[in-house]
Amino acid sequence: MSDLSGQTALVTGAARGIGRAIAVRYASLGAQVVVNYHADAAAAHATVAQIEASGGRAVAVQGDVAVTADLDRLFATTLEHYGRLDVVVANAGREVISQPVIDVADADFDALVAVNVRGAFFTLQRGAKLVAYGGRLIYIGSSTTVSPHPGTGLYSASKVFAQQLVRVLAMELGARDVTVNTILPTATAGAGVFTDVVEGDEFHRVTPRSGPWVDAEAPLRTQPMPRSTSRVRWLDGSVDSPCSSPEGRCSERAGPLHVS
Numbered sequence: 001m002s003d004l005s006g007q008t009a010l011v012t013g014a015a016r017g018i019g020r021a022i023a024v025r026y027a028s029l030g031a032q033v034v035v036n037y038h039a040d041a042a043a044a045h046a047t048v049a050q051i052e053a054s055g056g057r058a059v060a061v062q063g064d065v066a067v068t069a070d071l072d073r074l075f076a077t078t079l080e081h082y083g084r085l086d087v088v089v090a091n092a093g094r095e096v097i098s099q100p101v102i103d104v105a106d107a108d109f110d111a112l113v114a115v116n117v118r119g120a121f122f123t124l125q126r127g128a129k130l131v132a133y134g135g136r137l138i139y140i141g142s143s144t145t146v147s148p149h150p151g152t153g154l155y156s157a158s159k160v161f162a163q164q165l166v167r168v169l170a171m172e173l174g175a176r177d178v179t180v181n182t183i184l185p186t187a188t189a190g191a192g193v194f195t196d197v198v199e200g201d202e203f204h205r206v207t208p209r210s211g212p213w214v215d216a217e218a219p220l221r222t223q224p225m226p227r228s229t230s231r232v233r234w235l236d237g238s239v240d241s242p243c244s245s246p247e248g249r250c251s252e253r254a255g256p257l258h259v260s
Contacts, residue, residue: 005030008082010075012036012065012123013092015043018140018185022089023047027056034078035060036092065092065119075126088127090120090162091140094155101153109154116158121165128169128178137173137180139166146184 009026013019015037023033024047033051035058037044044060051058061077063070078085094115099108120139127137141163144156163182170180 002029004087007031007086008034008078008084009087009089010034010036010078010085010127011089011091012063012074012119013038014047014089015040015060016047019089019091020047020050022091023058024051024054024056026087027051027058028054031087032057032082034058034074034081036063036065036074038062038064038092065090065123066114068122071119071122071126075130079130084132085127085130085135086132087136087138088123088131089138089140090123090127092119092123093140093159095142096152096155097144097149098151099154100151104154112154112158116155117161120162124162124165124169124180128173131178134177135179137166137169137178139163139180139182141182141184143184143186 004026007030009023009031011019011023011026011033014023014033014035020035020043023035027033033056035044035047035051037060041060041062044062048058048060059077059081061074063074065071075085092115094112096108096112124137124139131137139162142156142159144152145160145163148156166180166182173180
């Protein structure tokens with residue numbers, strides 16, 4: 001377990017799901033956390049309340065990662081509030097899992113790319129500029145980029161973009177001892193389109209979106225869903241992170257986002 005005492009972590013899209021779990025985990029390790037959210041203020045403040053109830057420090061800051069002015073305000077508020085920035089987790093994203101490529105409209109494309117491509121790029125770019133020496137940048141990607149399924153064409157393509165950016169940033173930031181990593185979680189209960197999943201349920205019974213483009217894949221019908229709450233492994237910003245930036249190497253970890 002890492003000790004993040006005195007460090008500041010900024011987590012985008014931390015009002016719920018994987019982002020919330022990361023924020024809560026970092027706070028339990030001693031970090032002061034900035035809980036970014038786009039629209040659900042109540043959920044973001046609930047995340048802050050959960051952290052504070054356990055003796056941690058956190059603040060909720062609204063901002064749309066697809067809007068660079070919002071990102072600038074988010075990072076400025078982080079530095080004004082805590083005076084430093086040590087870990088940036090680019091977690092905010094939009095998810096579509098049951099849309100065949102032939103059904104993608106211009107508006108669908110623009111909406112997803114605005115967050116998953118533009119938002120991820122400028123979050124990591126701002127983080128690269130402002131993170132402290134020896135800091136951590138972490139991008140939450142998707143296992144669909146390495147294990148595609150029907151209906152995820154637009155989504156998985158949009159998530160590949162920042163994975164390549166991570167590889168480049170790992171080399172560019174090596175001189176500052178900043179590590180840059182991608183995490184590729186599988187579908188996770190309580191996150192994305194699986195927000196309303198019942199614990200222990202399986203993919204084909206997930207609400208709100210099931211359907212032929214999900215149910216058609218046999219592995220999806222039988223794979224239990226990991227939860228996105230409580231303890232999050234792999235994401236603690238520790239120095240034994242698999243990416244060694246000074247040598248320009250960076251890892252991608254795919255699989256269930258294990259929690260306990």
